Amino acid sequence: MREGATSRGLLPGAGADAKLLAVCLNPAWDITYQVSALRPGASHTTAVIAERAGGKGTNVARTLHQLQRPVHLIGLRGGAQGDLLHDQLLQAGIDCSFAPIKESTRRSITVVDGDEATVFNETGPLVTEREWDAFVALFADMLIGTAAVAISGSLPPGLPVDGYARLTALANEADVPVVLDAVGAPFSSAIGEHPAIAAPNRAEIVDTFGWDLPDRDAVVAAAHRICELGASSAVISSGTEGLVAQGDGRSWSARPPRLVEGNPTGAGDALTAALVDGLATGGDWPQMLRHCIAWSAAAVATPWAGELDEEVLREMLDATQVEEI
Amino acid sequence: MREGATSRGLLPGAGADAKLLAVCLNPAWDITYQVSALRPGASHTTAVIAERAGGKGTNVARTLHQLQRPVHLIGLRGGAQGDLLHDQLLQAGIDCSFAPIKESTRRSITVVDGDEATVFNETGPLVTEREWDAFVALFADMLIGTAAVAISGSLPPGLPVDGYARLTALANEADVPVVLDAVGAPFSSAIGEHPAIAAPNRAEIVDTFGWDLPDRDAVVAAAHRICELGASSAVISSGTEGLVAQGDGRSWSARPPRLVEGNPTGAGDALTAALVDGLATGGDWPQMLRHCIAWSAAAVATPWAGELDEEVLREMLDATQVEEI
Numbered sequence A, B: 001m002r003e004g005a006t007s008r009g010l011l012p013g014a015g016a017d018a019k020l021l022a023v024c025l026n027p028a029w030d031i032t033y034q035v036s037a038l039r040p041g042a043s044h045t046t047a048v049i050a051e052r053a054g055g056k057g058t059n060v061a062r063t064l065h066q067l068q069r070p071v072h073l074i075g076l077r078g079g080a081q082g083d084l085l086h087d088q089l090l091q092a093g094i095d096c097s098f099a100p101i102k103e104s105t106r107r108s109i110t111v112v113d114g115d116e117a118t119v120f121n122e123t124g125p126l127v128t129e130r131e132w133d134a135f136v137a138l139f140a141d142m143l144i145g146t147a148a149v150a151i152s153g154s155l156p157p158g159l160p161v162d163g164y165a166r167l168t169a170l171a172n173e174a175d176v177p178v179v180l181d182a183v184g185a186p187f188s189s190a191i192g193e194h195p196a197i198a199a200p201n202r203a204e205i206v207d208t209f210g211w212d213l214p215d216r217d218a219v220v221a222a223a224h225r226i227c228e229l230g231a232s233s234a235v236i237s238s239g240t241e242g243l244v245a246q247g248d249g250r251s252w253s254a255r256p257p258r259l260v261e262g263n264p265t266g267a268g269d270a271l272t273a274a275l276v277d278g279l280a281t282g283g284d285w286p287q288m289l290r291h292c293i294a295w296s297a298a299a300v301a302t303p304w305a306g307e308l309d310e311e312v313l314r315e316m317l318d319a320t321q322v323e324e325i
Helices: A004-010 A056-066 A079-091 A129-143 A163-173 A184-191 A202-209 A216-228 A267-281 A285-300 A310-319 B056-066 B079-091 B129-143 B163-173 B185-191 B202-209 B216-228 B267-281 B285-300 B310-319
Strands: A019-024 A028-034 A043-054 A071-077 A095-100 A106-113 A116-122 A146-152 A178-181 A234-237 A243-247 A250-255 A321-324 B019-024 B028-034 B043-054 B071-077 B095-100 B106-113 B116-122 B146-152 B178-181 B234-237 B243-247 B250-255 B321-324
Touching: A019 A056, A019 A129, A019 A267, A028 A079, A043 A056, A043 A079, A043 A106, A056 A071, A056 A079, A056 A146, A056 A267, A071 A079, A071 A129, A079 A095, A079 B079, A095 A129, A129 A146, A129 A163, A146 A163, A146 A267, A163 A178, A163 A184, A178 A184, A178 A267, A184 A202, A202 A216, A202 A234, A216 A234, A216 A243, A216 A250, A234 A267, A234 A285, A243 A285, A250 A285, A267 A285, A285 A310, A285 A321, B019 B056, B019 B129, B019 B267, B028 B079, B043 B056, B043 B079, B043 B106, B056 B071, B056 B079, B056 B146, B056 B267, B071 B079, B071 B129, B079 B095, B095 B129, B129 B146, B129 B163, B146 B163, B146 B267, B163 B178, B163 B185, B178 B185, B178 B267, B185 B202, B202 B216, B202 B234, B216 B234, B216 B243, B216 B250, B234 B267, B234 B285, B243 B285, B250 B285, B267 B285, B285 B310, B285 B321
Parallel strands: A019 A071, A019 A146, A028 A106, A043 B116, A071 A095, A116 B043, A146 A178, B019 B071, B019 B146, B028 B106, B071 B095, B146 B178
Antiparallel strands: A028 A043, A106 A116, A234 A243, A243 A250, A250 A321, B028 B043, B106 B116, B234 B243, B243 B250, B250 B321
């Protein structure tokens, strides 16, 4: 165990009005189409169901905003999609600042066909070194007065693979604890810079490290290893099977009291939001993990990533059990 | 046979520098993605291969522009995609005027997976009556000094089903011959207003009238019936099988001398472009139909709709045979 999680404010926190920061380096303009039946090779007439600002960090900020947490979203944006995204977030009342880039913010297309969703994610804009440096300066400025920061999602092309490591180091220098939800080399390199909480899901750990995680014991061991690699604590979600956490030298597991049907996209972002909120507001590990389960389940219960069903949220906060293992 | 085709300038034409007009009421911002394999229900990371101004009328204008014909493109545009489309056409040197609309110009997404292309066409913006009236006024203005006009493609939502009929009637009042390539009720209602050439493809006739068109004789009979319904002449393409035409009381057939491999999207637009050019520049039916085959084949030989392979064009102009039937 590293002492970071406690010393950086997990217990006790800076209070419910503490300023939170969410980072979204590769936001997306999410377009959802409905088709009667998806037939590869065919031409389809599609109704546009929704166009929304997305990306993992954007969903984290939306979730915190819905629960009246004072959150500021920062990221990179460019082109027509960047303008659409920025305008929509401002209209939704979400405080945000984006460093400008020359290439266009990516799109993500979801084609809904009955219960099935087929997704096409553009890789994202090629960000120049100069644009990245400008973002890093914005990030450093925004850390002032921030109680905790969530860093999540993919890096757009052109960014150095240690981009999240650099941001995590800067946050630690400013004494701002980091929740990190990422995958691959950007994740593994940032762990070495001691984020307060590493919060990948089980599949992301498999993708990053190639570890075999067949059961809960293996996931608990993975959480230990992630702490040994540098994270102060680790929270690993296995979706509907719940989560395990390793922090302050102890291990916990938590799972939802019932299966919630709906759209799992955004559940991980709600969990990240609950963690960054927990880091800022304090409280004990069982309470924070109860929030993680409840926020995630409440996210599944709504059709759109970044939104929570507040009835499910209240139900789950009451009913979720956390056990030390 | 109606006398319109001749009296309106098919023989002889107004000359090679005669101004042409292309109408695109429902242009599209065409986005092409490449995926390694399209799997319904999966999430794909996609490379953006191209983003281009599209829509049938836009392709007609691009084709004529490539061949240095003086063409002006008019249509409706709105939102971020409308801006992108307008900027790209201007940068390509294509003379164009778009009446503004409040809703956004549609997107069309093509997902290329090896040789297979899967297309998602948004239906398009809801156009208000006031916006439509503004376009009709623009169209009437643009007819002045125009030698021939091509009207092609779909109507965006909100437009009256007799939209093309109204435009065709206005063109006839201004003594400007019309090439009409459309489908369904917008097509059948406009035929009654006597376009100089009705130019649907075989599938569009089947979709519009429900006629059974198993062989060339049936297509020739269909061309007759379309003239009886009001068109001065008719040119019906059956793709690689060639075309049949009915005009000036005579029937012709023409087919490419060899199969050209490539992308058939835009071949019909190249044919429409050859027809509107033929109406303006004059020449006899066999010559115009040779151009139709050659321009279409040259369009197939390029990967992008609205572009011609000029080597294939020259080859086909020499080699295509037209026979009276």
